[in-house]
Amino acid sequence: MAQDTDMKxxxxxxxxxxxxxxxxxxxxxxxxxxxxxxITRVPHTPExxxxxxxLRGSVLPVLDLKIRMNLPETPITEDTRIIIIKMEKVxxxxxxxxxxxxxxxxxxxxxxxxxxxxxxxxxxxxxIGKIDQRLLxxxxxxxxxxxx
Amino acid sequence: MDVSQYLVLFLEEARExxxxxxxxxxxxxxxxxxxxxxDEIFRSAHTIKGMSATMGYTDIAELTHNMENVLDxxxxxxxxxxxVIIDVLFQCVDTxxxxxxxxxxxxxSETDVKGLIQQLSALTKETGAEPLPIVQEQVQVQKQxxxxxxxxxxxxxxxxxxxxxxxxxxxxxxxxIQVNLREDCLLxxxxxxxxxxxxEELGDVIKTVPGTEDLxxxxxDQQFQIILLTSANQEKVREExxxxxxIETVNVLACIVSELSIEKKAIEPDTIQxxxxxxxxxxxxxxxxxxxxxxxxANTATHEKRLKGGQxxxxxxxxxxxxxxxxxxxxxxKTRLEQIGTSHRLGDLTETIEQIDRxxxxxxxxxxxxxxxxVGQVFNRFPRMxxxxxxxxxxxxxxxxQGEETELDRTVIDEIGDPLVHLLRNAVDHGIERIEExxxxxxxxxxxxxxxxxxxxxxxxxMVEDDxxxxxxxxxxxxxxxxxxxxKTDADxxxxxxxLHLLFLPGFSxxxxxxxxSGRGVGxxxxxxxxxxxxxxxxxxxxxxxGSKFKIRLPLTxxxxxxxxxxxxxxxxxxxxxxxxxxxxxxxxxxxxxxNQEVILLRGxxxxxxxxGTVLNIPADQKEQNDLFIVIVHTGQQRAGIIVNDLIGQxxxxxxxxxxxxxxxxxIAGATILGNGQVALILDVSSLxx
Numbered sequence: 001m002a003q004d005t006d007m008k009x010x011x012x013x014x015x016x017x018x019x020x021x022x023x024x025x026x027x028x029x030x031x032x033x034x035x036x037x038x039i040t041r042v043p044h045t046p047e048x049x050x051x052x053x054x055l056r057g058s059v060l061p062v063l064d065l066k067i068r069m070n071l072p073e074t075p076i077t078e079d080t081r082i083i084i085i086k087m088e089k090v091x092x093x094x095x096x097x098x099x100x101x102x103x104x105x106x107x108x109x110x111x112x113x114x115x116x117x118x119x120x121x122x123x124x125x126x127x128i129g130k131i132d133q134r135l136l137x138x139x140x141x142x143x144x145x146x147x148x
Numbered sequence: 149m150d151v152s153q154y155l156v157l158f159l160e161e162a163r164e165x166x167x168x169x170x171x172x173x174x175x176x177x178x179x180x181x182x183x184x185x186x187d188e189i190f191r192s193a194h195t196i197k198g199m200s201a202t203m204g205y206t207d208i209a210e211l212t213h214n215m216e217n218v219l220d221x222x223x224x225x226x227x228x229x230x231x232v233i234i235d236v237l238f239q240c241v242d243t244x245x246x247x248x249x250x251x252x253x254x255x256x257s258e259t260d261v262k263g264l265i266q267q268l269s270a271l272t273k274e275t276g277a278e279p280l281p282i283v284q285e286q287v288q289v290q291k292q293x294x295x296x297x298x299x300x301x302x303x304x305x306x307x308x309x310x311x312x313x314x315x316x317x318x319x320x321x322x323x324x325i326q327v328n329l330r331e332d333c334l335l336x337x338x339x340x341x342x343x344x345x346x347x348e349e350l351g352d353v354i355k356t357v358p359g360t361e362d363l364x365x366x367x368x369d370q371q372f373q374i375i376l377l378t379s380a381n382q383e384k385v386r387e388e389x390x391x392x393x394x395i396e397t398v399n400v401l402a403c404i405v406s407e408l409s410i411e412k413k414a415i416e417p418d419t420i421q422x423x424x425x426x427x428x429x430x431x432x433x434x435x436x437x438x439x440x441x442x443x444x445x446a447n448t449a450t451h452e453k454r455l456k457g458g459q460x461x462x463x464x465x466x467x468x469x470x471x472x473x474x475x476x477x478x479x480x481x482k483t484r485l486e487q488i489g490t491s492h493r494l495g496d497l498t499e500t501i502e503q504i505d506r507x508x509x510x511x512x513x514x515x516x517x518x519x520x521x522x523v524g525q526v527f528n529r530f531p532r533m534x535x536x537x538x539x540x541x542x543x544x545x546x547x548x549x550q551g552e553e554t555e556l557d558r559t560v561i562d563e564i565g566d567p568l569v570h571l572l573r574n575a576v577d578h579g580i581e582r583i584e585e586x587x588x589x590x591x592x593x594x595x596x597x598x599x600x601x602x603x604x605x606x607x608x609x610x611m612v613e614d615d616x617x618x619x620x621x622x623x624x625x626x627x628x629x630x631x632x633x634x635x636k637t638d639a640d641x642x643x644x645x646x647x648l649h650l651l652f653l654p655g656f657s658x659x660x661x662x663x664x665x666s667g668r669g670v671g672x673x674x675x676x677x678x679x680x681x682x683x684x685x686x687x688x689x690x691x692x693x694x695g696s697k698f699k700i701r702l703p704l705t706x707x708x709x710x711x712x713x714x715x716x717x718x719x720x721x722x723x724x725x726x727x728x729x730x731x732x733x734x735x736x737x738x739x740x741x742x743x744n745q746e747v748i749l750l751r752g753x754x755x756x757x758x759x760x761g762t763v764l765n766i767p768a769d770q771k772e773q774n775d776l777f778i779v780i781v782h783t784g785q786q787r788a789g790i791i792v793n794d795l796i797g798q799x800x801x802x803x804x805x806x807x808x809x810x811x812x813x814x815x816i817a818g819a820t821i822l823g824n825g826q827v828a829l830i831l832d833v834s835s836l837x838x
Contacts, residue, residue, distance in 0.1 A: 040827040041719065042806070043764040044813050052806060052819060052827050057477035059804045059819040059827055090808050145809065 009107035013129065015136060016083065016096040018066050019074060023096075024103075024129065024136045031086040033099050036076060050095055055084065062093035068144060069124065085141045092145055103136075105129050110138065155251075158203050160462070162248045165192040169241050170532045173234060177535075180229035189237075190219045196244065198352065202360060208247050211261045214268040215240050221272060236267050238532075308375070311354050315377040320351065322377050323385055326399040329370045333394040337366035342392045344374070350385060351378025370396070465558060468519055475508070475515050476708065476802035482508050483799075483823035512708070520704075521561045523601045523610065524552030529565075530572055530599060537576045544594045545580055551601035556608050560682055560702055564610070567675040571612040571698050572597065574672075579616030579696055589693070591615070607684075608702050615695040619688070621647040631656070648688045649785055652676040680783060680834060683709075683726055709803060711820070713796035713828065714779060716760045717767060720828045721792075722801055722820055727833040729780040729787065731795060736776060748778065748789055755780065757789045758836055763815060783834040790836065803830065 013024035014033070039051040039062055048067035052059050062082055066073060079098035084091065110127040126140035172189045176182065193212045200208035215237065221227040246259045312322040327343055329336055340363040347353050355375040358368050378385060386400045482504055489498040527549050538545040556564070580586075580595035587593050598613040621644045628634045628650045634642070650656060654673040679686050683703045690696035703709070703726060710725040732750065739746050739757060746757040757778070761768055778789040801820040806813070817832035 038826050040819075040829065042810060042813065042816065042829065043766070044815070045810065049810070052810070052829075054821050054825050054827050057473065057480065057804075057821065059821070060807055061809050092807075092809060 010104055011107055011110075012102055012104050013136060013138065014083065014099065015101050015103060016081070016099045018069065018097055019071055021071075022100075022134065022136055023065075024138045025083065025085065025141060026126075026138070027102060029085050029087065029141055031084040031091070034082040034084060034093070036080045036082065053082070053093060055091070055093075058091070060084075060091045060093060062095055063144070064095045065144070066095075066097075085145075087142060087145065090145060092141070094141070094144075103131060105131060105136075154203065158199055159248065159252050161199060162196055162208075162244075165196050166241060166245050166248065167528050168192050169244075170238075171528060173237055173241065174531050174535060176229055177231070177234050183223065186219065186223050186229075190216065190223060193219060205247070205251060207259070207261050208244060208251075211240060211244060211247075211264060214265045217272050218268050227271065233271060236264070236271065240264055240268070308354055311377065312375070320377050320379050321381070321402060322375060323382065324401045325374050325376055325385065325389065326397075326401070327372055327374070327389065328396040328398070330394045330396045331370065333370070335366075336368065336370075337364050339392060339394055340364070340366070340368075340372060343389055343395075346388050346392065347374055347376050347385075350380050350388060351376050353377075463518075468515075468558070472515055472519065475512050476804075478508050479512060479708075479800070479802060480821045480823065480825075484825065487823050516557070516704075516708075517555075519558045520555035521558050522553050522555050523561065523564070523608075526561055526565045526568065527552045527599060527601075530568070533569070534572060534576055534597060537573065538580075538595075541577065542582065543576070543580055544583060545576060546594050546596050548596060548598045549600075550598065554601040554603060554608055556702065557704060563678060563682055564700075564702070567678045567700070568599070568610070568612065570672070570675050571700075572599065575612055575614040575616065575696075579614035579618075581617050585617075604701070608704060610700045610702065611697055612700075613695065613697040618692040618694060619648065619651070619690040619696050620692050621690075624648065624650050627656070628653075646785070648690065651688065652686070683724070708800060710798060711801045711830065712779065712798050713822075714760075714777070714790075714792040715794040715796055716764070716792050719764075719766055720796065720822070720826070721760070721764075722799075722828050722830045723779060723781065723790070723833065724817075724830065725798065727781045727783060729782050732778050732780065732789075734776045734778055735774065739776075750780065750789075753787070755787050755789050757791060759791050760831075761791075763836065781833045781836070783837060786837055788837050790831075801828075801830070 012027040014027050014030050015022055015024045017023070034053075034055070037053050039053055041051040042049060042061075048064050050062045050064045052061050065071075074097055077097070081096055081099045082093040083096055083099065084093050109131070110129045112127055113125045124139045124143045125137055126143070127138045129136040129138055169189060169192045172185050172192070175185045176189065179185070193215045197209050197212035197216065200206075200212065218227065218233065218237070222229050222233070227233065243259055243261060243264055247261075250256070250259065315322055325347070327340075329339055333339055344353060344356075344360075344363070353374050353376055356363055357373045362368055363372060376385065380388075382400050382402065386398050389395065389398045389400075482501065485497070485501050485504070488494070489501050530549070531547055534545055534547040575597045580597065581589075581591075583593045586595065596615045598611070600609075600611045600613070602609055624647050625634075625639050625642070628647075629636060629639055633650060633653055633656065639647075651672050652675075656672065676686055679700055679702070685701045687699040687701075688696065689699065711722040712725055712728055712731075713720055713722055715721075734748065739748055741747070742754070746759070747754050748757060749755075760766065777792050777795050779792060779795075780787060780789050782788075803818045804820055805811070806816070806819055815832050815835050817830045819827050819829050822828050
């Protein structure tokens with residue numbers, strides 16, 4: 001067995017769907033994945049803030065990623081999930097159409113975003129991962145929330 | 149030396165001792181002969197000196213050392229506590245406070261202690277007495293020189309030798325303690341720290357070999373020595389230290405200083421003593437019975453105090469907040485269980501829930517009590533403040549504090565200080581008249597300011613009262629007219645109470661002249677805003693010629709409140725019960741429109757209407773309701789009616805924050821979790837009215 005030095009650089013990604021496209025978050029930022037639950041609307045907030053939910057006694061905001069990224073809206077289904085993202089001082093939920101799997105990828109397989117890649121909302125993209133024929137758009141939640 | 153881990157402790161204790169210094173000095177000023185107060189002051193100063201020296205804050209240590217010199221003379225009746233001395237001591241305390249705050253803010257202190265030290269030295273010089281231990285006496289002490297194994301006397305500074313010698317005179321014994329740790333001891337520094345702790349409980353540690361820094365870092369072999377001044381006997385010291393685990397042996401030896409070394413050192417005082425007065429031998433006239441028992445008593449008292457302190461625990465406020473959160477969650481889940489019990493008609497479950505209910509209610513009240521702090525913590529600093537202010541203004545004022553044991557939630561305590569400072573300053577500056585004025589109208593020349601706290605139902609009431617000249621409503625009226633706050637027609641319609649409330653308008657000040665102390669017109673509205681943000685209210689009562697009274701009403705806690713749940717379309721909101729006057733039931737045609745503003749008439753009063761649906765952009769229900777529920781709310785004197793679709797009921801709710809991301813949303817004060825797990829938002833009534 002070859003001790004590949006690149007082994008250390010492997011990262012795990014949580015893959016989720018927004019419409020027809022596949023996106024991913026670094027698993028280290030994901031605290032948990034929750035089924036759709038009651039969301040309480042909060043007045044006087046931007047449209048992409050769906051409201052707040054009760055996560056075992058704490059109240060935390062939920063963002064609709066599709067609205068945030070200017071993607072067309074889709075109805076809420078059985079597959080709809082809330083990905084709870086943990087950042088330094090902020091705990092926030094991200095509403096996505098579905099979560100499919102966790103993949104391991106070598107960091108050498110990740111390309112940094114180019115200036116004009118044509119991806120929607122490229123401000124939030126931290127890299128593009130390639131696995132076989134698939135292209136995964138890796139989002140950085142910090143970019144998504146910082147602008148809130 | 150890495151002392152950062154003790155920094156928090158140091159700051160807390162230093163602040164406590166400074167507080168007590170302030171308080172005791174005030175007492176001493178009132179009764180300069182009270183020896184027990186002097187002892188207390190001496191003890192506090194001494195503790196601060198010890199702590200700061202250990203932490204390496206030389207300025208603080210040096211200043212307190214010089215304070216001790218003066219205090220010592222006072223205690224021995226060689227100096228009389230006159231106002232000059234007390235003023236200097238007060239200045240010292242102020243300087244110490246600044247120094248300690250500099251430490252807290254991690255700033256390099258620019259506070260100069262030299263001037264004060266000189267003043268202190270001058271005070272000691274006046275008596276002609278030598279500062280700390282009297283050298284001449286020690287020479288007369290006949291004792292066998294004892295060769296210390298680790299502390300060859302040359303290693304001791306002359307201060308240390310003097311400390312040992314003077315301790316002996318006070319009936320304390322000095323011990324050299326040799327501690328051998330076990331070979332397999334893993335955390336040497338921790339054990340050393342524990343030994344130091346035990347030793348410090350027994351008395352004062354004046355030296356360690358190796359130094360404290362090395363001890364803390366574990367830079368020593370299995371053995372170390374300390375020199376301890378204590379009132380305990382040899383055997384007790386030995387036992388106490390042996391009770392720590394991983395200690396092989398403890399040797400406690402009496403340590404006696406040879407007179408020779410003192411004499412020698414006394415001629416060449418070391419640097420610490422430089423600022424103190426070099427003893428003038430001819431002038432020393434010390435009575436033989438000078439060695440009184442007071443210091444010994446003082447020491448045992450300190451020990452008792454310390455032991456007592458061991459029964460309480462200092463807890464980080466964050467941990468308490470966490471505990472409160474957990475209890476809050478328990479309350480929420482209990483409500484949920486209750487709902488299941490009733491909706492499924494489960495008799496057994498309901499019974500068990502009743503038990504749980506009792507336990508959680510108790511638990512909640514205990515946790516709330518733990519967070520409670522006596523208002524005395526805030527009140528403590530006021531006697532000093534009032535004293536300084538009245539001296540400055542040339543007034544004589546007697547501050548009477550009552551009910552300082554009344555308890556309030558920690559969060560409220562932290563916020564209440566500033567508003568009270570404003571009110572007290574106002575009372576002292578504007579309320580109480582000058583001495584001549586008081587005499588002219590036949591009042592006691594000494595003014596009286598009362599600060600009273602007490603419980604009233606689910607509230608705590610704090611009152612600031614003065615017996616001064618009162619507030620003249622008509623002068624407020626003139627002022628308000630002059631500043632353009634109100635129109636003439638409005639003013640004529642206002643009654644006295646309404647006029648008084650004009651005081652709380654931003655930028656209002658009735659003081660004819662702006663003084664250094666108050667009257668800049670920023671005070672009262674800040675007071676009102678602060679109190680209201682705490683969910684409280686302020687009222688004024690005044691009578692021209694005989695004084696005014698400011699009454700602050702505060703909720704006991706901010707974390708759990710009573711609220712009314714209301715429904716608007718499909719959404720549920722909570723309105724704090726404290727801001728609700730009443731709820732009424734109306735027909736749509738009862739709502740009138742005056743100048744584009746919807747109003748209702750309630751008992752002859754016109755009340756503006758707020759439609760929650762519009763303010764909160766709630767998607768409207770299609771059907772027009774025939775019955776309207778209106779919740780009449782108030783902030784201060786203002787009232788408004790909130791239209792809702794339905795009243796759900798009154799409930800105890802736990803306030804949760806919306807988090808960093810959503811903070812600062814108007815009209816929403818926070819969120820809470822309902823029995824069914826759903827989140828409901830809490831309305832901010834005061835912002836609804838704007």
